[in-house]
Amino acid sequence: MLKHFFKIAFRSIGRQKILSGINIIGLSIGIACFSLFLLFAVNEFNFDRFHKNAANIYEVYRWNDAYQDNVPGGSPYMPMPLGAAMKQDLPDVKNFTRFTTGWSTNFIRVADNDVRRIKMSYSDPQFFSIFSFPLKYGSPSTALQDLHSIVLTKEKAEELFGTDNVIGRTVQIKIDDDFLPFTVSAVAENVPANSSIRFDVLGNFIFFETATSAKSGYNNWHRSGYLTYVQLQPGSGLPNDAEKLSNFYKKYIPDTETNLKKAGVSWKGNILPVRYGMQPIQKAHTNTLVTEGVVANIDPKTIWILLSIAGAVLLIACINFTTLSIGRSAARAKEIGVRKVIGSERKQLVYQFLAESFIMSALSAFIGLTLARLLLPYFNELSGRSLHFSVTEYPEMIWMITALILLVGILAGAYPALVLSGFKPIDVLKSKIRVGGSNLLTRSLVTIQFSLSVGLIICTIIIMQQTRYMTSKYP
Numbered sequence: 001m002l003k004h005f006f007k008i009a010f011r012s013i014g015r016q017k018i019l020s021g022i023n024i025i026g027l028s029i030g031i032a033c034f035s036l037f038l039l040f041a042v043n044e045f046n047f048d049r050f051h052k053n054a055a056n057i058y059e060v061y062r063w064n065d066a067y068q069d070n071v072p073g074g075s076p077y078m079p080m081p082l083g084a085a086m087k088q089d090l091p092d093v094k095n096f097t098r099f100t101t102g103w104s105t106n107f108i109r110v111a112d113n114d115v116r117r118i119k120m121s122y123s124d125p126q127f128f129s130i131f132s133f134p135l136k137y138g139s140p141s142t143a144l145q146d147l148h149s150i151v152l153t154k155e156k157a158e159e160l161f162g163t164d165n166v167i168g169r170t171v172q173i174k175i176d177d178d179f180l181p182f183t184v185s186a187v188a189e190n191v192p193a194n195s196s197i198r199f200d201v202l203g204n205f206i207f208f209e210t211a212t213s214a215k216s217g218y219n220n221w222h223r224s225g226y227l228t229y230v231q232l233q234p235g236s237g238l239p240n241d242a243e244k245l246s247n248f249y250k251k252y253i254p255d256t257e258t259n260l261k262k263a264g265v266s267w268k269g270n271i272l273p274v275r276y277g278m279q280p281i282q283k284a285h286t287n288t289l290v291t292e293g294v295v296a297n298i299d300p301k302t303i304w305i306l307l308s309i310a311g312a313v314l315l316i317a318c319i320n321f322t323t324l325s326i327g328r329s330a331a332r333a334k335e336i337g338v339r340k341v342i343g344s345e346r347k348q349l350v351y352q353f354l355a356e357s358f359i360m361s362a363l364s365a366f367i368g369l370t371l372a373r374l375l376l377p378y379f380n381e382l383s384g385r386s387l388h389f390s391v392t393e394y395p396e397m398i399w400m401i402t403a404l405i406l407l408v409g410i411l412a413g414a415y416p417a418l419v420l421s422g423f424k425p426i427d428v429l430k431s432k433i434r435v436g437g438s439n440l441l442t443r444s445l446v447t448i449q450f451s452l453s454v455g456l457i458i459c460t461i462i463i464m465q466q467t468r469y470m471t472s473k474y475p
């Protein structure tokens with residue numbers, strides 16, 4: 001029976017090559033557009049969730065009840081000694097690591113006459129024990145064990161040496177005014193696109209503390225410029241204990257209360273208006289109350305707006321499919337009448353029309369995803385991301401695309417499947433049924449399609465004007 005449905009479906013599509021082509025092209029463009037924005041949304045909402053300990057990793061920030069223009073907010077840039085002090089004083093802190101990208105571009109010398117620019121990052125030796133950045137070569141426990149050890153990403157290793165298996169190779173990196181030797185102790189897989197921590201060359205933070213450019217921050221609680229991450233005990237309530245974090249802040253920055261009172265700031269209770277806080281690393285990327293670290297934060301509303309726009313484009317394509325189905329419904333009505341006369345039941349006709357719709361949806365999805373892959377480099381340039389269709393990084397994309405194909409098939413094939421299959425054979429054969437033309441459904445669909453199109457054009461014009469204004473205002 002199923003083979004019969006698909007056989008007739010392919011024949012029906014083949015007989016209407018032009019209409020089928022228009023439908024497939026329209027749906028393909030809609031699916032391509034929606035798939036790109038869906039990939040973007042999945043990437044943004046899944047930032048840092050790939051870490052094994054993600055549920056217990058928190059980013060420390062300084063909270064201020066009147067951060068900017070008397071609006072509450074926070075900054076993730078912390079003083080150097082914070083992590084070690086938290087591990088010592090707060091039992092819930094299981095481990096910590098600091099991270100910084102330094103303040104300037106470094107030079108690396110691979111061979112005598114081969115000097116290149118790099119961006120050197122630094123973190124503590126326990127970095128790879130807290131975070132799950134996979135290493136292609138090397139061990140997480142020894143990757144940053146020595147002061148002069150560095151970890152390269154696979155891409156950077158290939159760029160510098162022409163191969164990624166470079167364990168034990170030595171390079172010279174300019175720190176302050178001198179070139180110093182460093183040994184490659186590990187090679188990491190390329191950092192995922194949905195990571196808020198990014199590095200190409202990673203060195204030991206303890207070595208960084210000895211550099212002239214960083215000495216002013218060593219054991220200095222009043223100089224902040226480093227990201228601090230803590231791994232808490234499972235089930236810890238420390239992130240919600242504002243009083244404990246406030247007392248910790250007062251212990252190491254005892255002049256805070258005096259300075260606040262001098263500035264005319266008042267508060268009630270023991271919780272300071274300026275204190276430390278902790279945000280889950282899984283939610284840090286979409287928390288706009290705390291300023292961004294290495295990667296800019298994004299407002300979840302922006303993601304939903306972009307998805308809505310892409311959904312509108314897909315809906316226009318589905319409406320176009322349905323209106324074309326209505327336009328050719330007169331010919332299909334006679335087909336339905338003949339098939340009912342020879343014994344076909346309504347549910348068989350429903351299955352038949354849905355089979356045609358799902359076939360066209362699947363073909364459109366294949367073409368649309370191929371088109372999305374071709375457009376992905378341009379989309380990455382526009383969005384400032386390094387996205388790629390990867391089942392490993394985004395396993396949820398499998399069921400999302402499958403659900404998309406089914407949804408498009410149902411939306412696009414609902415009219416012929418449910419309405420046309422209900423025609424009575426005698427009325428159809430006597431031409432008593434008027435289908436197509438300017439009936440209520442057709443007018444409604446065309447109106448919705450026109451409204452969505454006009455809305456998208458207006459949104460495009462507004463966005464272009466705003467972009468042009470910002471470019472001219474802040475060149």
